[in-house]
Amino acid sequence: MIQFTNVSKFYDEDVVLKDISFTIEKGELAYITGPSGAGKTTLLKLIYCAERPDQGQIVVAHWDVGKLKQGTIPYLRRNVGIVFQDFRLLSNKTVFDNVALALRIHDMPPKEIKEKVSAVLKEVKISHKANTFPPHLSGGEQQRVVIARAMVSKPTVLLADEPTGNLDAETSKTITDLFKEINARGTTVLIATHNDALFHGTGRRVFHLRDNCIEKETIE
Amino acid sequence: MRIFIFALQTALRSLWHEKWINLLTVLSISIGLLILSAFMTITLNIDFVLKRWSKDFGLVVYMNDGLSKDSEDALKNIFEKDPDVEGIKYIPKEQALQELRLALGLNSSILEGFENNPLPSSFELSLKREALKPELVERKAEQIKQMNGVEDVEYGEKWLSSLNTLSGVLKIGSLFLGSAVFIAIVFVTYSTIKIFFYRRKDEIETLKLLGATRSFIRLPFLLEGLLIGVLGGAASSLVLYGLYAFVIHKAPDYLPSVSAIMLYLPLKVYVPAPLAGAVTGFLGSFIAVGKIRY
Numbered sequence: 001m002i003q004f005t006n007v008s009k010f011y012d013e014d015v016v017l018k019d020i021s022f023t024i025e026k027g028e029l030a031y032i033t034g035p036s037g038a039g040k041t042t043l044l045k046l047i048y049c050a051e052r053p054d055q056g057q058i059v060v061a062h063w064d065v066g067k068l069k070q071g072t073i074p075y076l077r078r079n080v081g082i083v084f085q086d087f088r089l090l091s092n093k094t095v096f097d098n099v100a101l102a103l104r105i106h107d108m109p110p111k112e113i114k115e116k117v118s119a120v121l122k123e124v125k126i127s128h129k130a131n132t133f134p135p136h137l138s139g140g141e142q143q144r145v146v147i148a149r150a151m152v153s154k155p156t157v158l159l160a161d162e163p164t165g166n167l168d169a170e171t172s173k174t175i176t177d178l179f180k181e182i183n184a185r186g187t188t189v190l191i192a193t194h195n196d197a198l199f200h201g202t203g204r205r206v207f208h209l210r211d212n213c214i215e216k217e218t219i220e
Numbered sequence: 221m222r223i224f225i226f227a228l229q230t231a232l233r234s235l236w237h238e239k240w241i242n243l244l245t246v247l248s249i250s251i252g253l254l255i256l257s258a259f260m261t262i263t264l265n266i267d268f269v270l271k272r273w274s275k276d277f278g279l280v281v282y283m284n285d286g287l288s289k290d291s292e293d294a295l296k297n298i299f300e301k302d303p304d305v306e307g308i309k310y311i312p313k314e315q316a317l318q319e320l321r322l323a324l325g326l327n328s329s330i331l332e333g334f335e336n337n338p339l340p341s342s343f344e345l346s347l348k349r350e351a352l353k354p355e356l357v358e359r360k361a362e363q364i365k366q367m368n369g370v371e372d373v374e375y376g377e378k379w380l381s382s383l384n385t386l387s388g389v390l391k392i393g394s395l396f397l398g399s400a401v402f403i404a405i406v407f408v409t410y411s412t413i414k415i416f417f418y419r420r421k422d423e424i425e426t427l428k429l430l431g432a433t434r435s436f437i438r439l440p441f442l443l444e445g446l447l448i449g450v451l452g453g454a455a456s457s458l459v460l461y462g463l464y465a466f467v468i469h470k471a472p473d474y475l476p477s478v479s480a481i482m483l484y485l486p487l488k489v490y491v492p493a494p495l496a497g498a499v500t501g502f503l504g505s506f507i508a509v510g511k512i513r514y
Binding site: 049101107109149 | 222223226422423425426427428429430431433434436513514
């Protein structure tokens with residue numbers, strides 16, 4: 001589902017990622033870990049085409065990401081749900097409208113949007129806040145809304161960048177459980193985190209990034 | 221269609237949400253278009269007056285003395301077939317003398333000194349509006365002068381030249397003013413939409429990451445620019461209508477001659493301003509949104 005082959009990325013003269021190769025299988029849940037500045041976020045950005053590789057090849061589903069034209073990028077992103085550490089929710093829209101936005105860009109009929117959004121909000125247990133504006137939500141609630149928004153269009157891949165970075169241990173556990181549920185339904189999930197507790201004892205594959213390279217791959 | 225409706229709703233919401241800056245933009249556009257429309261109205265009225273005057277303009281073709289009826293008819297036939305000629309009036313020499321007598325009034329006795337009628341028969345040719353160009357009329361007069369049986373051709377060269385100069389000045393003025401207003405409106409809309417675009421930068425970034433196409437992102441801004449332009453244009457048309465109605469009803473009380481040179485403007489005169497506003501507003505916002513890169 002996600003395949004990196006000898007991928008390198010530079011910012012001017014600085015190496016951000018060097019000769020990265022790995023494969024995430026369809027329906028897998030995997031983690032990328034490493035210290036701050038190791039290149040975790042850049043690696044995720046390469047997957048949803050916010051950055052382009054300077055060397056190597058990236059294939060996501062059937063898309064050769066490095067060769068995508070500008071006009072095709074939106075169609076790749078519709079297949080890739082993204083959960084951001086800083087949430088990126090629109091403060092002037094309600095929870096419902098924030099999530100619905102992901103379906104409006106698909107030109108979906110309003111009735112269908114209502115059904116799908118209500119269902120996904122129920123799934124992430126935030127339906128009671130559907131008419132609330134994001135600034136009035138806690139960090140954990142906002143993260144659930146972000147997950148709902150990422151999941152509502154049923155993407156094949158879900159990427160999460162430090163999804164528990166701003167959350168307490170209990171809320172982190174709830175969010176992690178949500179990702180496991182999503183994965184159990186068949187979505188490929190890749191989580192970037194520096195929090196070891198998130199993947200310890202999960203039995204999942206973990207890619208350890210250090211000094212801009214994959215230092216090792218473990219099964220935790 | 222659903223995307224269009226969503227974009228329209230977003231544009232309308234933004235129009236209301238940013239009402240003060242939008243109101244200022246609409247006012248600026250309407251002032252620009254009002255100046256242009258007022259100028260056009262004045263041009264239209266002057267053109268109307270010129271058209272009326274031009275009806276009286278014509279070529280006078282004097283014929284040789286003693287020209288046969290047959291030859292006169294032949295000339296008449298030629299003039300009738302000429303596509304530039306709108307009307308022909310034949311003035312026999314007797315009528316010419318009578319008219320001269322009437323014109324001289326008490327001094328008409330000076331005509332008694334002539335044994336015979338000294339005036340020739342003539343044709344008065346009125347020309348179509350589009351043929352009233354100095355070089356064209358001059359060429360036509362020369363052609364007619366070469367015809368058999370024609371003694372001389374007269375026309376108001378100076379008057380025609382002034383008429384055309386005035387017409388030309390008005391046309392150049394319209395073009396210059398139109399271009400200036402066009403650029404000004406595009407710039408005003410550009411600035412406004414650019415501000416909105418920057419204010420919604422985060423929203424646009426989120427939309428891009430969710431997989432929104434360029435047209436989905438652009439459309440609300442383009443519609444907003446278009447609506448601002450239409451509103452500005454409609455406002456200018458309304459003000460123009462009010463001003464024109466006021467002038468046409470009140471001005472004759474103070475300047476009676478005004479009614480003679482002013483037209484009642486047909487409704488279609490008020491349509492171009494909102495249309496021009498729509499086009500320029502759309503163009504301004506199109507430039508403001510620019511190329512969207514992912």
